[in-house]
Amino acid sequence: MEDAAGRPGQRIDRWLWCARFSKSRSLAVALVQSGRMRVNGARISKASRNLHPGDVLTFPLGPHIRVIEVVSLGLRRGPASEAQTLYRDLEPPAPSGKPEATGEAAAGRTTGTGRPTKRERRQTDALKESR
Template sequence: MEFALMDALRMDKWLWFVRFFKTRSLAASVIQAGEVRLNGRVVVKASQGLKPGDDLVFPTGKRLRRVTVLGLADHRGSAPEAQALYREEEPPPPEDPFAPCE
C-alpha cells in the first residue's frame, strides 16, 4: 500500500480512517473529552494535526491503546489498509491510585 503524501492530517479523521472509531464525531468527542495523548501531552482539539512518527494513547471501549502513526491516508480504506497506517505498542501501565504524589 502506498501512503498519501501529506504533511499532517486531523487527528479525528486519522482515528476514523484507521478504524479505531465507527464515526468521526465519536473520535472527536473522545479527543475533546481530553482522553487522548499525543506524544505524552493531552489533546483537546480534534483538529490537532498528526504526522508519521507521532505516538498516540487513547481508550477504545475498556481498552487503552498505544499506537505509533506510520502513515496518513486521504480516505477510509479497508481494514488491512488501515492496519498499515499504524503500529500497535504495549499500552502504558495503569496509574497506581495509591502511589505517592510527586
Template sequence: MDKWLWYARVTKSRSLAQKLISSRHVRVNSDKISSASKTVRIGDVLTITLDRRILVLKVAVLGTRRGPFEEARKLYEDLSPPPPPRQAPPSHPALREAGAGRPTKRDRRKIDAWRGDS
C-alpha cells in the first residue's frame, strides 16, 4: 500500500505514506486499514483523507516504479468529488457610515470646545 501511494505520487515519500496509513487516513473499499503492508489490487477504491481534501482513487494499474506525474496518473482513475466553490471576495471594501467610528482630530477639537475643555 505505501509503495503504491508513493508510486502514484499521493505522498512525497514512502515514510509519509506509512504515517498516513498508520494514522488511519486511508480506506480500501470503505474499510479502514492500519497496516502499510496491505496489498493493493486492480479495481480497489482508495479513499484518502489529506489535510484539505479527500481523494477517491480507483486502482487501474499496480505500477513498478515512481515515474513522472503523467506516468503516475495512469495508475489510477480519479473519482474525487469536485472541491466546493470558493466564495468571491466583495467587489468593494465595506463603506463606513458617516459619524461612525473613531473621531478625527478636528472632531475631537470640536467636542473638547463644546465641553469647555482646553
C-alpha cells in the first residue's frame, strides 16, 4: 500500500504479525487498540495506521518496553530469522539477573528457593541422624 506521498506502507497490525511480535493478527489489533502503542512518539489506537521504513515503534511487550525501528516491510510471516530483518532493536540489552551472566560466582542457594538438592538432602538427613 502507498500513502499520499507515494511512499510504500503497511498496516501496523500486519507488520507486527509479520515481524513476529504477536502470534496472530487479532492479538496485534488488540495491542494497538490498547492505546499503549506509539509511532514516532505519537500515541495511536487504530490498527489501520500505515507504517513506513524509518518509523520508530514504542510499545509494551510482556515485562519490557520495546523500542523498534522499522527497517523494511514484511511480505509474509516467515521464519524468525527473516522476521528479524524487518526491524532494528533500539533498546540496549538489559543485563540478566543470573549470577553467571554478571560474572559473579554462584555462592549457593538462598533459603526458600525450592526443593533441596540431593547433596543438601543428604546433609539434612545426616544432621537428623546425629541427634
